[in-house]
Amino acid sequence: MMPNLDGFGLLNELRSDLRTKTVPVILLSARAGEDSRVEGIEQFADDYLVKPFTARELLVRVSTHLKMAKVRSEAAELERRLRAHADLERNRLRESFTLAPAAMALLSGPDHRVTFLNSAFLALTGRQTTTQVLGKTVRESFPELEGQGLNELLNQVYQTGEPFVAKQREVRLRRKGQDETVYASFSCHPMRDVDGNVEGILVHAVEVTAEVLARTTLETRVKERTAELSEAEERLRILSGRLLRAQDDERRRLARELHDSAGQMLAALKMNLVPLEEGAAQQSPRLGQLAANGIELVDDLSKELRTMSYLLHPPLLDEAGLPSALRWYVEGFSERSGIQVTLAVDPQLARLSREVETTIFRIVQESLTNIHRHSGSKEAELRIVHDALQTRVEIEDRGRGMMPNTSNEERPMRVGVGIQGMQERVRQLGGEFKIQSGKDGTTVIVVLPTGAATPQLAD
Numbered sequence: 001m002m003p004n005l006d007g008f009g010l011l012n013e014l015r016s017d018l019r020t021k022t023v024p025v026i027l028l029s030a031r032a033g034e035d036s037r038v039e040g041i042e043q044f045a046d047d048y049l050v051k052p053f054t055a056r057e058l059l060v061r062v063s064t065h066l067k068m069a070k071v072r073s074e075a076a077e078l079e080r081r082l083r084a085h086a087d088l089e090r091n092r093l094r095e096s097f098t099l100a101p102a103a104m105a106l107l108s109g110p111d112h113r114v115t116f117l118n119s120a121f122l123a124l125t126g127r128q129t130t131t132q133v134l135g136k137t138v139r140e141s142f143p144e145l146e147g148q149g150l151n152e153l154l155n156q157v158y159q160t161g162e163p164f165v166a167k168q169r170e171v172r173l174r175r176k177g178q179d180e181t182v183y184a185s186f187s188c189h190p191m192r193d194v195d196g197n198v199e200g201i202l203v204h205a206v207e208v209t210a211e212v213l214a215r216t217t218l219e220t221r222v223k224e225r226t227a228e229l230s231e232a233e234e235r236l237r238i239l240s241g242r243l244l245r246a247q248d249d250e251r252r253r254l255a256r257e258l259h260d261s262a263g264q265m266l267a268a269l270k271m272n273l274v275p276l277e278e279g280a281a282q283q284s285p286r287l288g289q290l291a292a293n294g295i296e297l298v299d300d301l302s303k304e305l306r307t308m309s310y311l312l313h314p315p316l317l318d319e320a321g322l323p324s325a326l327r328w329y330v331e332g333f334s335e336r337s338g339i340q341v342t343l344a345v346d347p348q349l350a351r352l353s354r355e356v357e358t359t360i361f362r363i364v365q366e367s368l369t370n371i372h373r374h375s376g377s378k379e380a381e382l383r384i385v386h387d388a389l390q391t392r393v394e395i396e397d398r399g400r401g402m403m404p405n406t407s408n409e410e411r412p413m414r415v416g417v418g419i420q421g422m423q424e425r426v427r428q429l430g431g432e433f434k435i436q437s438g439k440d441g442t443t444v445i446v447v448l449p450t451g452a453a454t455p456q457l458a459d
């Protein structure tokens with residue numbers, strides 16, 4: 001027995017020393033009764049044995065307590081390691097959040113108190129120091145967000161536990177004392193505790209102001225260019241209309257000129273040559289023959305001139321209308337080209353406006369010329385169907401068809417002035433123009449609104 005220390009005193013000493021703190025202690029005492037036992041246990045004894053006890057019982061107790069102490073210390077060690085590991089992970093996570101290029105902040109509780117934020121978040125929100133924000137609610141730190149629906153959005157995420165993702169959202173921020181409108185893509189993810197209850201929100205945001213502004217500038221520029229382009233197209237359309245009109249007028253004027261001036265002169269020349277031939281023949285048969293040849297040449301020239309004049313602008317078109325002019329033209333064309341042309345003109349076809357008649361005549365002229373020059377077909381068909389609303393013209397051949405200029409089907413085939421001119425004439429009158437072409441031949445189809453006349457072409 002120790003002279004100055006009883007069992008409880010010893011126990012006290014052992015428990016207060018770190019080295020012996022966890023050593024299991026069994027108090028052996030002659031003091032029986034519940035009070036003594038409770039007192040012993042209260043002093044952090046691991047067990048209390050009352051004499052008399054058997055050695056066996058003591059040994060069993062000692063061995064049990066040793067085992068328990070071992071298990072306890074192993075558990076404590078495991079816990080220590082787990083804690084250290086968790087601390088390490090937490091620190092790593094914080095570090096990567098801190099260094100992340102995207103803005104991040106952790107909000108806690110229903111009033112969204114900022115418990116963590118990284119420097120990218122400070123930069124995005126335009127705040128100078130962490131202390132301006134940390135530990136405060138979003139409302140306190142960012143009063144400018146009021147009325148922009150963002151606080152409501154955080155409430156919603158907190159209450160529903162549903163994440164929210166925004167793309168290129170406009171946000172007004174007070175950055176370094178200046179009001180700024182920025183664009184950000186951000187997400188708000190609910191954070192849950194071990195029981196699954198929402199305890200906070202992780203905010204993750206990336207500023208995309210530069211991209212959005214670049215895109216809007218580009219869109220505005222595209223819009224401006226498109227407007228300019230359609231203005232230019234409109235001017236071009238008016239110009240083409242004027243050119244076509246001038247061309248038609250010029251042809252009409254030239255035709256009249258050839259007919260009236262040169263034609264009349266040739267007629268006068270022939271009138272002079274006839275008596276000349278008679279006189280010359282009386283003097284010398286050779287001179288008479290020469291004069292007769294001269295008259296023949298003048299006749300041929302007159303005919304040629306007349307054909308040229310009529311081709312430039314058939315007087316029949318103005319006088320007798322489209323069907324007669326077409327019939328006359330097709331006859332001459334068949335004769336010159338050897339191509340058999342079937343003409344199917346709607347008997348209902350009334351007189352149309354001068355422009356529509358001229359347009360149809362020019363289209364037939366160009367299409368038949370193309371058939372002659374490019375198709376290799378020996379036959380062609382011209383159909384005109386007419387009703388109160390529209391006039392439909394089709395010129396069909398059985399030739400080789402138009403060759404696409406490349407194997408790439410997407411690329412349009414080469415068109416010359418002829419096809420473009422036809423297209424333009426039809427466009428001027430608000431009609432439709434199309435060409436169907438294949439190995440069995442080509443068909444030019446034109447639909448014009450009946451009675452169409454463009455303001456700038458009308459007399």
Ligand SMILES: Nc1ncnc2c1ncn2[C@@H]1O[C@H](COP(=O)(O)OP(=O)(O)OP(=O)(O)O)[C@@H](O)[C@H]1O
Pocket residue numbers: 370371373374375397399400401402403414415416417418419420442
């Ligand atoms: N009926 C047709 N059959 C086969 N190919 C055709 C036919 N019509 C036009 N083409 C093809 O389309 C091309 C364009 O025709 P377009 O009338 O525009 O020009 P072009 O006849 O060559 O010259 P121009 O400007 O003198 O009219 C022609 O070169 C020809 O290859």
Ligand SMILES: [Mg+2]
Pocket residue numbers: 366369370416417418419
């Ligand atoms: Mg042509």
